[in-house]
Amino acid sequence: MTAVALDDRIGKAWKKPPLIANPALRWTLFIGALAYVVLAVASIDVNWSRVAEGLSRGWAFVTAFFTPDFVSRGGDIWAGILESVIITITSTVVGIGLSVPIGLGAARNIAPLPVYLVCRAIVSLSRALNEIIVAILLVAIFGFGPLAGFLTLSFATIGFMSKLLAEDIEEMSKAQAEAIRATGSSWLQWINYGVQPQVMPRLIGLSMYRLDINFRESAVLGLVGAGGIGATLNTAFDRYEYDTAAAILLIIIVTVMALEYLSGIIRAKVQ
Amino acid sequence: MLELKKLTKTYRTGDKALQDVTLTIPKGQVMALIGPSGAGKSTLIRCINRLVEPTSGSVILDGTDITALGTGGLRKMRRQMGMIFQEYALVERLTVMENVLSGRLGYVGFWRSFLRKYPQSDVDEAFRLLDRVGLMAMADKRADELSGGQRQRVGIARALIQNPRLLLVDEPTASLDPKTSRQIMRLICELCAERDLAAVINIHDVALAQMFVERIVGLKAGELAFDGKPTEMSEEVLTSIYGEEDWQATIRNVDDEEDAEADVAAS
Amino acid sequence: MPVSTDIKGAKVWQLRNRNQTLIRWGSYLAAVAIFMWCWQRISEATTWFFVWDAPRIAADIGGRAWPPRWSYMDKLWGPLWDTFNMATLGTVMALFLAVPVAFLAARNTTPSTLFIRPVALFIIVATRSINSLIWALLLVAIVGPGVFAGLMAIALRSIGFCAKLLYEAIEEIDEKQVEAITATGASRWQVMTYAIVPQILPAFAGISVFRWDINIRESTVLGLVGAGGIGLQLQSSLNTLAWPQVTLILLVILFAVVVGEWVSAKVRGAII
Numbered sequence: 004m005t006a007v008a009l010d011d012r013i014g015k016a017w018k019k020p021p022l023i024a025n026p027a028l029r030w031t032l033f034i035g036a037l038a039y040v041v042l043a044v045a046s047i048d049v050n051w052s053r054v055a056e057g058l059s060r061g062w063a064f065v066t067a068f069f070t071p072d073f074v075s076r077g078g079d080i081w082a083g084i085l086e087s088v089i090i091t092i093t094s095t096v097v098g099i100g101l102s103v104p105i106g107l108g109a110a111r112n113i114a115p116l117p118v119y120l121v122c123r124a125i126v127s128l129s130r131a132l133n134e135i136i137v138a139i140l141l142v143a144i145f146g147f148g149p150l151a152g153f154l155t156l157s158f159a160t161i162g163f164m165s166k167l168l169a170e171d172i173e174e175m176s177k178a179q180a181e182a183i184r185a186t187g188s189s190w191l192q193w194i195n196y197g198v199q200p201q202v203m204p205r206l207i208g209l210s211m212y213r214l215d216i217n218f219r220e221s222a223v224l225g226l227v228g229a230g231g232i233g234a235t236l237n238t239a240f241d242r243y244e245y246d247t248a249a250a251i252l253l254i255i256i257v258t259v260m261a262l263e264y265l266s267g268i269i270r271a272k273v274q
Numbered sequence: 275m276l277e278l279k280k281l282t283k284t285y286r287t288g289d290k291a292l293q294d295v296t297l298t299i300p301k302g303q304v305m306a307l308i309g310p311s312g313a314g315k316s317t318l319i320r321c322i323n324r325l326v327e328p329t330s331g332s333v334i335l336d337g338t339d340i341t342a343l344g345t346g347g348l349r350k351m352r353r354q355m356g357m358i359f360q361e362y363a364l365v366e367r368l369t370v371m372e373n374v375l376s377g378r379l380g381y382v383g384f385w386r387s388f389l390r391k392y393p394q395s396d397v398d399e400a401f402r403l404l405d406r407v408g409l410m411a412m413a414d415k416r417a418d419e420l421s422g423g424q425r426q427r428v429g430i431a432r433a434l435i436q437n438p439r440l441l442l443v444d445e446p447t448a449s450l451d452p453k454t455s456r457q458i459m460r461l462i463c464e465l466c467a468e469r470d471l472a473a474v475i476n477i478h479d480v481a482l483a484q485m486f487v488e489r490i491v492g493l494k495a496g497e498l499a500f501d502g503k504p505t506e507m508s509e510e511v512l513t514s515i516y517g518e519e520d521w522q523a524t525i526r527n528v529d530d531e532e533d534a535e536a537d538v539a540a541s
Numbered sequence: 542m543p544v545s546t547d548i549k550g551a552k553v554w555q556l557r558n559r560n561q562t563l564i565r566w567g568s569y570l571a572a573v574a575i576f577m578w579c580w581q582r583i584s585e586a587t588t589w590f591f592v593w594d595a596p597r598i599a600a601d602i603g604g605r606a607w608p609p610r611w612s613y614m615d616k617l618w619g620p621l622w623d624t625f626n627m628a629t630l631g632t633v634m635a636l637f638l639a640v641p642v643a644f645l646a647a648r649n650t651t652p653s654t655l656f657i658r659p660v661a662l663f664i665i666v667a668t669r670s671i672n673s674l675i676w677a678l679l680l681v682a683i684v685g686p687g688v689f690a691g692l693m694a695i696a697l698r699s700i701g702f703c704a705k706l707l708y709e710a711i712e713e714i715d716e717k718q719v720e721a722i723t724a725t726g727a728s729r730w731q732v733m734t735y736a737i738v739p740q741i742l743p744a745f746a747g748i749s750v751f752r753w754d755i756n757i758r759e760s761t762v763l764g765l766v767g768a769g770g771i772g773l774q775l776q777s778s779l780n781t782l783a784w785p786q787v788t789l790i791l792l793v794i795l796f797a798v799v800v801g802e803w804v805s806a807k808v809r810g811a812i813i
Contacts, residue, residue, distance in 0.1 A: 009405040012413075017371060017397045019390045020414045043626040047692065053685040061683040086586070089579040096576055131798050135674065135762045136791065139779065144599045146591035149583045223672045226766065230586070236675065240682050248679075252671060259670035323724055353726035363721035367739040376735050380726025387731050429721075436725060 064245045071253050072246035076235065080251060083232035087221040090152045090231055094221075095214045097153075098160025105161055106168030107194070113172060122165065129162025134220050138229040149230030156217050156224075163216070167209055168202065175201045204273045211266030215259060222255050275301040275472055276322070276440055281331035283317050283496075291317040293496045294331070299440075304466050304473045306483035309493035310516050315476040318493065319442045322474070323355045324348055335440065353380030356433030358462070360445035362425040364432075366418040370409060373417050373428050374400045377435035396435070403431040407461065423454035427461070434465060441466065441473040447482065455479070459486045480512065602784060609792060610785035617774060617793055623688045624770035624797070627763065628756035631695025636749055639700045643707035649719075650711055650737065661704075669701030673759045677768040691768035695756050702755075703748050710744035711737065746812050754805035761794045771797075 023029040073080065108114045108122035134155055141151040175198065183197030225233020232251060239248040276299040283292040291314040299305055307315050320326035322333050324340060333340040340351050356377070364373050378396045379387055386392065392400075404410050407427040412420060417428060426446060433441060443462060447455035463486045466473050477483045483490055484504040492500030492515040499515045500507075509521040547553050557565065591598075644650045646661035676694035684690050714737060722736040764772020771790060778786040 009401060009410060012401040012410075013398050014394070015397075016394070017392075017400075019372065020369065040630075043630055046622065046626065047630075047688045049689045050685055050687070054689070057683040057685060064679065064683065086582075089582050093576065093579045093583060131795055133758055133762050133794070133798075135765065136775075136794070139765075143602060144595050146588050148586045148588070150587040150592065153583055219670055219672055223674045226674060226678070233675075237678065240678050243682070252675070256667050256670045260666055263666070325720055325724060349726040349728065351726075352724060355724075357721065357724040359717060359721055361717065363717040365718045365722065365736055365739050366715075367742065368735070372735075376722060376727070377725050379722065379728075379731045379735065384728060384730050384734075387727075388734050432721075432725070442724075 060243070060245075064249065067245035067249040068253070070246055071250035072244075073250045076239070076244070076247050079235045079238075080232070080247070080254070083225065083235040083251075084254060086149055087218065087225075087231040087233075090149050090156060090221045090224070091214065091218045094153050094156030094160060095210065095217050098157040098217075099164055099210055099213070101157065102161045102164035102168060106165040106172065109165050109169035110172035112177075113194075113198070122169075126162050126165045126169070129158055130166065132158075134159050135223065135227060138224050138227050142228045147228040147230075152221060152224040152229035152231055155229060156220060159220070160213055160217065163213060164206075164209060168206060171202045171205050172198060207273045208266070208270040211262070211269055215262045215266060218262060219255070219259060275299060275336060276474075277332075277334040278318075278322070279332045279334065281318070281321055281333065282329050283314070283321055283326060284329045290496050292321065292328070295493075295496070295498060297491065297498070297501075299472050299474065301472055302466070302470045303489060304463055304475065304487045305489045305491060306475045306477050306487040307491050307493060308477060308480055308483055308515065309499070311478070313493040313515075314496040315493055316444055317496075319357075319444050319474060319476055322440075322442055323352050323357060349380055353436050354438050355440045355442055356436045356438035358426070358429050358433050358441065358443040358446050360448045362422070362429045364417040364425055364428055367416065369414050369416055370404070370420070370428050371400060371413045374404060374431045374435055377432040380436065399435055400431070403434055406465075407431050422450050423458065426450065426454075426458050430458075430461060430465065434469075438471065441471055441475075443473055443475040445476050445478065447477065447479065455482060456485075463487070480507070606784035606788045608785065609789035610783075611789065613786045613789050614793075617771060617790065620764070620769075620771040620774050621793065621797065623691075624760045624772075625757070627688060627691040627695055627760040627768075627770055628753060628801075631692045631760070632699060632749060632753045632756050634692070634696035635699030635703055635752070636745075638696070639703035639707060640745075642700060642704040643711060644733075646704060647708040647711035649714070649716070650733075661708075665701040665704045665708075667701065668697055668699075669705065671698065673698035673763065674766060677763045678766045681767045686767035686769070688769035691760060691763040691770055694763060694768055695760055698759070699752050699756060703752055706748045707741065707745060710741045710748075714740040743812055747809055750805045750808045750812075754801050757801035758798050761797060 021029060023032065105122045105125055108118045109126055111119055114122065137158055138151060138155040141154050145151050145154070179201060180193070180197035183193050188196065221231045221233075222236070223233050225231040225235065226237050228234070232255070236248060236251050239245075239251065276297075278295055278297045281292055281295040282290075284290050295314075295318060307318065309315050317326055321328040322340070324333075328341055331341070335351065335354065338351065340348070343351060365376065368376070372390070375390075375392050375396060376387075378392060382392060382396070401410070401413070404413055407430055409420075409424060409427055409431070412424065412428075417425060420428065429446075441462070446458055446462060450458060459482055462473065462475070465471070475483070475487065484507060487504060490500065490502065490504055490507060491498065492511065494515050500511050502511075512521045513519070544552050544554050545558075555562075642661050642664055645652070645657050646665060648654065648658070651658045651661070673694050676697045677691055680690040680693050680697075684693070718740065719732060719736040722732050727735065760770050760772075762772045762775075764770045764774065765776050767773070771794060775787065775790045775794075778784075778790060
C-alpha cells in the first residue's frame with residue numbers, strides 16, 4: 004500500500020474520479036455523441052405546421068379513449084378480435100410444438116454437432132427476420148388471410164422459444180441427467196426423466212409469455228393483410244374513426260393485462 | 275443528554291417490539307444494548323432517529339423532543355446522530371470518499387451534493403477521518419472493493435463526519451471475524467472518548483460488550499431487563515435475559531481475555 | 542402416488558388417482574377440441590388453391606428476386622441513416638420519459654400507492670401492449686408521415702418496456718443503503734441520487750442497450766405505414782413488384798439487425 008500523507012491532501016480540492024480514466028477517450032466520446040445528436044436531430048425535418056394541425060386530431064384521439072365506441076363497428080371488431088385470438092392460439096401451440104425438438108437440437112450438450120448447427124441456423128434466421136417482413140413474404144406466397152399470419156407467428160415463436168429452451172437445457176444440472184443415464188435409460192427416456200423435469204417450469208412460464216407476445220403481434224399482422232384485428236384498426240385510422248380505434252386499442256390493452264395476470268398465476272403455480 | 279420516555283413500538287402486524295422503555299444516557303457514555311434476537315434492539319435504535327416511527331413515548335436529545343419534529347426538523351436532528359450499521363450499509367457503487375462525504379448530506383444543499391462540490395472544510399475533514407481510520411490510500415476505490423473490516427471503518431468515518439453528538443451503532447461486528455470485531459469496537463470506543471460522544475451500541479456478543487463499554491442494558495421481549503456496569507453481569511442476569519444456558523464459560527472467558535490484554539498493555 | 546388393489550389383490554401403483562386422471566384427459570380433450578376448431582376457422586378463411594399453388598409462386602418470386610439490384614444501394618444510405626436515428630433518438634427519448642414513470646411505479650419510491658402507482662402502471666401496460674407499428678400508424682395520422690412520426694412511435698412503445706424493467710430493478714435495491722443515507726439527515730432527493738441511483742445504474746445501462754437493439758429491428762419496418770426509414774423503400778419496391786430491390790433491402794435490414802445485436806451484446810458484456 005502506498006502511503007499517502009494526510010498533509011498532502013488537506014486543503015486540496017477533491018474530485019470524483021471520472022468514469023473513463025483516459026481524458027482523450029473521454030472527450031472524443033463526449034464530443035462524438037454530441038455531434039451525432041446534433042446531426043441526427045438536424046436531419047429530421049419536422050413540418051411544424053402539419054404537426055400543429057395534427058395536434059387537434061391527437062387531442063381528439065386522446066379524448067376518444069374516454070368515449071370508446073364498441074358498437075357502430077361491433078361486428079368488424081368482434082370478427083377481427085376472434086381471428087386474432089385464433090391466430091394467437093394456433094401459432095403458439097404449433098410454434099411451441101416445433102420449438103421443443105429444435106430447442107433440443109440447439110442445445111450443445113445433448114445434440115450432435117451437425118444437428119446443432121442446423122437448429123441454430125433456423126433459430127438465428129427466425130430471430131433476425133422481423134415478423135412483419137415474414138408476413139409480407141408469406142402473404143405474397145400464400146395469399147391474404149389468417150393462414151399467413153398463423154405461419155408467421157409460428158415461425159417467430161420457434162426462434163424465441165427454441166433459443167431460450169436451448170439455453171435452459173445448456174444450463175441444467177449435469178448430475179441429475181447423468182444419474183438417469185446411469186440407470187441404462189434410452190435417449191427418449193433420458194430426455195423424459197433427466198431433462199424434462201428440469202426445464203419444464205421455465206418452459207411453461209415462457210409459453211405463457213409467448214402467448215402474450217403473439218397476441219400483441221397478431222394485432223399488427225392485419226396491416227399487411229395477414230389476418231386479425233389489425234385490418235379493422237387500419238380502416239378505423241384511415242377513416243379518422245378515433246372512437247372505434249380507441250375501443251380496439253382498449254380491448255388489446257385489457258387482453259394483454261388479463262394474459263399477464265393469468266401468466267403470473269400460472270408461473271407462481273408451476274415454480 | 276439522551277432521554278427515552280416510555281418508548282413503545284407496536285408493528286402493524288401486532289408485534290410489540292418495545293414496551294415502555296425509559297432510559298437516560300448522559301453525555302459521553304458508551305452504552306451497550308444486549309438481548310436475544312427479536313428483543314427489539316434494532317427497533318430501539320431506529321426509534322431514536324425515527325427510521326422507525328415510535329407508536330408512543332418520546333425521545334429527547336438535549337432538550338428537543340425528536341418524536342414531535344416535522345420533516346425539516348427531523349433532518350436537522352438526524353445529522354446530529356451518526357449511525358453505524360450491521361453489514362456496513364455503504365453505497366457499494368460509490369467511491370469510499372463519496373461514501374464518507376455522504377455523511378455531510380444533511381448540511382449541504384441538493385445541487386452541491388449532486389455535483390459533488392462539497393465545501394473544502396468537509397473534504398479536509400473527510401481526509402482527516404480516513405487517515406484516522408487508516409484508509410487514506412483507499413479514498414478513490416469503490417466501496418465494494420474493500421474488505422469487511424475496511425468497509426466498517428468507512429461506515430464509522432461516514433457517521434463521524436456528521437459531527438454528531440450521539441452515535442447509534444447497530445450490530446457493528448455481526449459480519450466480522452473476531453479479531454476485526456475487536457479492532458472495530460476499540461476504534462468506536464476510542465473515537466467516542468476522543469470526541470466525548472455518547473453511543474448506543476447494539477451488540478449480541480456479550481463478552482465483547484463487557485470488554486469495551488461502561489454500561490450494559492439488557493432488553494428482553496421489548497422491555498428493560500438489566501441496567502448496570504459490565505462487572506455486574508452475572509449468570510443470573512444472563513439467564514434472565516436469554517434464558518437457561520451454561521453461562522460460566524462466557525463470563526470467565528471475558529475475564530481471561532481482559533487479563534491477557536492487560537498483560538500485553540503492561541509489557 | 543395412490544396405490545390401489547386390483548381384482549387379484551395385488552397392489553397397483555399409479556402416478557395419479559382416478560379423478561386426477563379423468564380431469565387430465567378431459568383437459569387434453571378440451572385443448573385439442575379448441576385447437577381443431579381454431580384450425581378449422583383458419584382453414585375456412587383460406588383459399589386453398591393459392592396454398593397448393595404456393596411452391597410455384599415462391600419459386601417464381603425467388604427467380605425474379607435474384608440477383609439483388611446492388612445499384613439501388615445508392616438510394617438506401619439516406620433511409621438507413623433515418624432508421625438508425627429513429628431507433629437511437631427514440632430510445633433516448635423513451636428513457637427520459639421512462640425514468641420518472643418507473644420511479645412512480647416502484648413500490649418503494651412511489652409517492653402514493655393508491656393513486657399515482659396505478660396510473661404509472663397503466664401507462665406502462667398501455668404503451669407496452671401496443672405495437673410500435675400501431676403507434677406509427679396513429680402518429681402518421683396525427684403529425685403526418687415522416688421520420689418524426691417514427692421516432693415518436695419508437696419512443697412511445699419503448700416507455701412501457703423500459704419503465705417496467707427499471708421499476709423492477711428499483712424494487713430490488715438494497716434498502717439498507719437507503720436507510721443509511723436517510724439516517725445522515727439527507728433530503729428525499731439526496732437519498733434518491735446517493736442511495737437509489739447508484740444501485741440501479743447498471744440495470745439502466747443494460748436496459749437502454751437492450752431496447753436500442755430491439756428498436757433497430759422495429760424501426761426498419763415502420764416505413765411500411767409511412768413513418769420514414771428504410772421501410773418506406775421496402776413499401777414502394779413491393780408496390781411496384783421490384784423484387785430485386787426487395788431482396789437488397791431485406792439483406793440490408795438483416796445486416797443492420799445483426800450489427801445491432803452484435804453491438805448490444807458487446808456493450809452489455811462490458812457493463813456486466
